[in-house]
Amino acid sequence: MSAPAAPVFPDDEARDQARKELAATWGERPGFIGWLATVDHKRIGRRYIVTAMVFFALAGALALVMRLQLMFPGGHVLGPDRYNQFFSMHGSAMMFLFAVPVMEAVAVFVIPLMLGTRNLAFPRLNAFSYWVYLFGGIMIFVAFAMDVGPEGGWFGYVPLTGPEFSPGKRTDFWAQMITFTEVAGLSVSVALVATILAMRAPGMTLRRIPLYAWSMLVTSLMVIFAMPAVMLASTFLISDRLVGTQFYNPAEGGDALLWQHLFWFFGHPEVYIIFLPALGMISSIVETFARRPIVAYPAMVLALVATGFLSFGLWVHHMFAAGLPPAGNGFYTAASMMIAIPSGVQVFCWIATLWTGTPRRVPGEPGRQRIAVPLLFVLGFFALFVLGGMTGVMVASVPLDLQVHDTYFVVAHFHYVLIGGAVFPLIGAFFFWFPKFTGRQLSERLGRWSFWLMFAGFNLTFFPMHRLGLMGMPRRVYTYPSGLGWELPNLVSTVGSWILAAGVLLFVLNVVRTLLVGKPAGDNPWGAPTLEWATSSPPPPWNFDEAPVVKSATPLWPPGRLLPVMTGLARHKREALVTSSTDAVPAVRWALPDPGIWPLWSALAITVLFVWSIFQAKGVAWGAIPVAIALTGWFWPKRSQPSLGGAKEK
Amino acid sequence: MSRLRGWSVAAVAAAGTCGCNRIQSALAPAGDQARDIGTIWELMLWICGSTYLLVLVALAFAMLRGHGDGHRVAGERTIERGLAGWVLLIAGLLTVLTAASFAVDRRLHATPENPLKIQVTAKQWWWQVDYLDPDPSRHLTTANELRLPRDRPAEIQLRSADVIHSLWIPALAGKEDLIPGRENRIVMTPRQTGDFRGQCAEFCGLQHAKMALDVQVLEPAAFAQWRNAQLAPATSPVSASARHGERVFVSAACALCHRIRGTSAGGVSGPELTHLASRRTLAAGTLKMDRGTLAAWLADPQAHKPGVDMPAVPMSARDREALVDYLMGLR
């Protein structure tokens, strides 16, 4: 059900000839070297997603063991030291190695296609980001396996993680892992902002940008503003631990609360960085299955932007118990409550879209009525995220937070908003975009089973935690005494975790089975309206034969209409169209780089620098030399220049 | 959606059918501050609960009745008016919740009248509790237990000797962090006598899980009696075994860290033990206080609370017996 492009080729032979030329230009180097040197956003996006899901599975396995330990009071599955490492790794891996990277990974794959362009801006930076992320993740897991894993929680409060109370190199590995993931995250964000602002299809004015692209734009800008704060915090910590600076030492003019402010100034936007892309995914899915554009598009965009802005003004709500002045705390209560309004707007608009649409009709099967699996996961999102949002409003209130802060109530809250609000839409988006990623469609039956197992398991695991927190069980405890009434909720929660794990496992099996024997999918199996569905599944390396032009926010609707294209992009060298930021008027034909190995060398050099500087201060100085060499190789000027010729619309 | 409701009812019921011991529950408030917070909880539950159900019902309607023509754009004005109404509703409800929250927060931070002044210093992983008094001879130091008189506000100054901890007695009040380099303060006004339990609520290292506080609220007269008894120096040992135990305590490693007023043992790194046997728990709530657990603790603290700073001091079984006899006599 693809929208055929306007016939620019006089006949099939001309089209095949054009494709041969494009294949020659956009082809990859063969073999292992080609795999290492690729700058194709689709290949990088796919491996980014797989790596993030591997970290998700590892972190999830850690949680399963933690739940085994907490199944009964006085459990002996894990000792205190190992348990503390487990929960620190679980949190750090989920937040730094899974949640943000996977959202960026999906964007890396989808955004250029959705915007009708040939590649992400700065393709080599994109490749570099993946390698840095991979090496950082490997480093921390190897450290964990060697009993040098972090033990101070994913939030690492000083002075506990300071040099006196966390001996050895455990915390240093953790702090440096943050540096790795921040470099990776910033790189992808910069590329995404540039792509979304400057490389859209001609005619894709601001009013016609898909909501998913808007969500990624806001997210990427948030990353650019938020991540430097945590890099600063972790760098101060590394410096205190390595060379004895006094940033966090109150006796010498430092402050233990400085860490908390810096960390949470990043930490709060971080959760919205995880959440906003999911909102964009939901818009894509709801739009497609309701068979109508999202209601009140300007309100939706403003809600995304407002959420992004407001999220920077909330961080003190993580510090309500720290003894800051009550008037100040009150401000953050009001701000934290206020951020519920844009989310409420979005929920209203989606429900209105479904109400005025036809959500139960299946594309291509006129008689049947059922809810497609991506939409099922979106419905799960509504049930779970809105509940999490309600408990969020509860913890926004200072007095109530003073009771539930650092208890299992908060654990329940953030799992509802993170799993319900981000992972469920993510899995739905995987079902939605899987045909585009791989050319095959995931099994509907297995998908429904996964959904219900995950939904039931999730609620069984996390709903009892609300009550546990109110009954007095604090967080981050490796065991608890009997006789306080905590035994049954913990037991139920552990059993629920197995059911949740079964659902996730079923999803993984679905993916593996589909990759092996799944049925091939067409260009647009869902009948969706956005540009990524206007090319084959999976797309060729050059994405589109000719640059598509859009005249509405739903360019492929109504189905059957011809999609106008713009000809003129060169086929003998790698090029993409750069358009103006607001009205997407074509401006230049921009040269894109060929595949190369320098991003990998640079990532290796940076890894050497970062890991060396965990152990020795001179690693920063000497480790900079290989980095300088690698960057010089990367930026060495090539012969091709950006061409300034015009382009013609047909 | 109804399935979720079914699950949540089942979960709540399952979670509720426990022979609940509510000494550490925020849902069983026994003090002014916890009660005030309880009113916010109930308000939130009603407002947030109803809003949640409203959203679910709307979603169910949308899914069951969605019959629009897909690409038709009629009805946009109605939708926009509905959106505006919805935003006003949410904003209004949030304003109510914020205002209620402000009001309760002001009450929590109101200056108490004639408070009982206490200072709690948190250490890894135990609580040093000092009852302050203008008369220095009436300054009382104890460890891991807090006894409060009913109906009198207790103003607790919070300090930390090492890392960040958090004092939380859910039945009485919210929590407040103990941060090195800062002095925080919390006020608790108990209104019911009884036993309660507090626990450290900020991850503070290896044994964060075993840093509990035994709290007892007493009638004012009983409290005064207890305090005077605690101010007295340690009871002299009577039996020969206990006397030998005292000698062991003072001459071996114990005196380096622990203090027993009335003897020459004056260590301040570890908990004060002058009236050890009058406490109900050992090692910050890790063990019950009785002969057997005390003997086991002395023999190998690391087996019960690995990582704690108290070492297993090598001594003969006879010496340990005598020590236990002595310590159990320190009421």
Added chain:
Amino acid sequence: MCSRFRTASAVALAVLLLAGCERERREYHAAPTQAPGTQPRLSTLQPGADQATPASAIGRHYENNAYHVSQGSKWYRWFNCNGCHGNGGGAIGPALMDARWRYGGSIDEVHASIMDGRPNGMPSWRGKLTDQQAWQLSAYVRSLSGNVRKDAVPSRLDGMRSTPPLTQLPELDPEGDDPSAHTVPQP
């Protein structure tokens, strides 16, 4: 990725994992202590007296472990070593941060000095400190003169600055000293 590369890296990884990390191990129970009884050297008028004696296995174990060094720093304050030795710079007791050790500067000799006591005012701590505490304290004392591996040493303690960052100290190999040469400890 070719399968041979994959096998080789898996084997290497397994070796790394099984080796574990001595530096990071947290030992709460005391390691078995068959401490060799060392005799203090009372005079440098002996062949080989200026050589520092090598540490025993137990001593090396404690010296290379970050947790033990950190615990030692705690005991140093708790048991008032500052009262005579300052924060390592010495006062009425000799400095611990320099290269001069009257009774030997290896960890075994420091441990023996702590347990046995020494003339001119060093008390004997046997029976007051457990053996593990004494080893931990010795490891920390060694770190004050830069003699502990830098990745096992805390750079600073929280609290007022009392030493230069221990991770930046140069290693000061213990040298012998004739106690008759100085009647007052060098600052």
